[in-house]
Amino acid sequence: MYLGLDLGTSGVKALLIDDEQRIIASGNGSLEVTRPHSGWSEQDPEHWIRATEHAVQELRASHGKELAAVKGIGLSGQMHGATLLDANDQVLRPCMLWNDTRSHKEASTLDADPRFRALTGNIVFPGFTAPKVDWVRNNEPDIFSKTRHILLPKDYLRLWLTGEYVSEMSDAAGTSWLDVGKRAWSQELLAATELSLDHMPSLVEGTDVSGTLKSDIASRWGMKSNVVVAGGAGDNAASACGMGTVGEGHAFISLGTSGVLFAANNAYLPNPESAVHTFCHALPNTWHQMGVILSATDALNWYAGITSRNAAELTNELGPDLREPSGVTFLPYLSGERTPLNDSSIRGSFYGLEHASDRAVLTQAVLEGVAFAFCDCSRALAAAGTQLERVTAVGGGSRSTYWLKTIATALNIPVDVPADGDFGAAFGAARLGLIAAEQVNPREICVAPSTASTIEPETKLTAQFDAAYHRYHNLYPALKGVQS
Known part of the structure; x- marks a missing residue:
């Protein structure tokens, strides 16, 4: 048996698979985000441990025998978080999360130093770890002076599990301190933020063994004492391992x-310059590119809260057939935007409202706005040398066939829907646990699921969607002018 632990923003998922990669069971522990100021987003790392305990104990209650047979654990986690520890491994402040944008000034300053883009291959985004820690240095100097170790969220969980200060390449690539081409910490970039290698965890590949589960935790979970913990992956790279998205x-x-x-x-x-992220993959000698938008299902859930309807009710109200864009445009910049704008201060809006703009029209606009944000990402990937021919859909929003039709038509490429199953980050993490425990070929394990269906672009609406995207694309500079 092999266990995947995925530390997400809203919860921890524990997923158990067997040696044939069949999912046996899962458990969950919930988390909450605090936002004490506009643009801030934080969590208490102690809550990650509580949520992990809850998720695993849930598994033990239902599948104790299978849990006792676990040989390897893989970790996945939300990226970019800044977890600051003192010399006694005590957490010094709440962890600033991936969608915390308070460090936009620090990010701009670091990004102006040409060494950062040259060595990391990325813009220094406000959501990345280095500018967050630089914000602490500028605004909380007492905490900065006490900081002895800086860990990403899943790596803090690893410290609790194994006692080891270790990270891996895919997550480390999102800090702005990693030489992504060489897959090593850059002493030069660390020094630029008044840090050194002593502050950083050691690095392994995601498929490597990073440590062994502590005996007291193993006993509490009903496991053996020799369970290995894999390097694991950042959440997107872990999802890619679960989806078999590991090759060109x-x-x-x-x-x-x-x-x-x-x-x-x-x-x-x-x-x-394309604002595309170029990161190490979880597998050795493999990289990946990705465009990231900060509000996807978050945008629909925000709208659902306003309308007092759940997301499924809203999308079902649109019916089965894809509608022509109505003329109402939604910009999903609820907490700024990454690709391709790199703008932490921009905020969202509806444009083109009229008396006929009912709830369904606004729901349609929200789904289209997120799809058009993906169009921006697709263009940025093309500028970075990656032309997409088709994609496989994952995540909670992929349960909406209407939304997938919108995306396929907006991007003008087929969208594959995998067969029923859980192929997300927790499954990818469990696969990495299997690889580390058994020392097997990663590409033989990280294979793609079968495709249940393919959603083709609706070419009869191509011209209308192109026009709607053109309107969407032109609204950002206008909105920026109003908000600046």
Whole structure:
């Protein structure tokens, strides 16, 4: 048996698979985000441990025998979080999360230093770890002076599980401190933020063993004492391992809280000017590119809260057939935007409202707005050298066939829907746990699921969607002018 632990923004998922990669059971522990100020987003790392305990104990209650047979654990986690520890491993402040944009000034300053783009292959985004820690240095100097270790969220969980300070390449690539081509920490970039290698965890590949589960935790979970913990992956790379998106030409689109357009690469292909992320993959000698939008299902859930309807009710109200864009445009910049805008201060809006703009019309506009944000990502990927021919849909939003029809038509490429199953980050993490425990070929394990159906673009609406995207694309500079 093999266990995947996925530390997400809204919860921890524990997924158990067997040696044939069949899903046996899963458990969950919930998390909440605090937003004390506009643009801030934080969590208490202690809550990650509580949620993990809850998720695993849920598994133990239903599948204790199977849990006792676990040989390897893989970790997946939300990326970019800044978890600051003192010399006694005590957390010094709440962790600033991936969607925390308070460090936009620090990010701009670091990005102006040409060494960062040259070595990391990426723009320094406000959501990345380095500018967050630089914000602490500028605004909370006492905490910065006490900081001895800086860990990403899943790596703090690893420290609790194993006692080891370890990260892996895919997650480390999102800090702005990693030389992504060399797959090593850059002492030069660390020094630019008044840090050193002593602050950083050691690095392994996602398929490597990073440590062994502590005996007291193993006993509490009913496991043996020799369970290995794999390097694991950042959440998107872990999802790619679960989807089998590990080789050239494979891509997926993730409709989660945020949105991701992810393409695997067999070579390092940086193009930071496109605002595309170029990161290490979880598998050795493999990289990936991705466009990221900050509000995907988050945008629909926000609208659902306003209308007092759930997301499924709203999308079902649109019916089965794809509608022509109505003329109402939604810009989904509820917490700024990453690809391709790199703008933490821009905010969302509806444009083109009229008396006939009922709830269904606005729902349609929200779905289209997220789809058009993916169009921006697709264009950015093309500028970075990756032309998408088709994508596989994952994430909670992919349950909406209407939304997938919207995306296929907006991007003008087929969208594959995998056969029923859980192929997300927790499954990918479990696969990495299997690989580390058994020392098997990663590409023989990380294979793609079968395709249940394919949603083709509705070519009869191509011209209308192109016109609606053109309107969407032109609204950002106008909105920026009003908000600046």
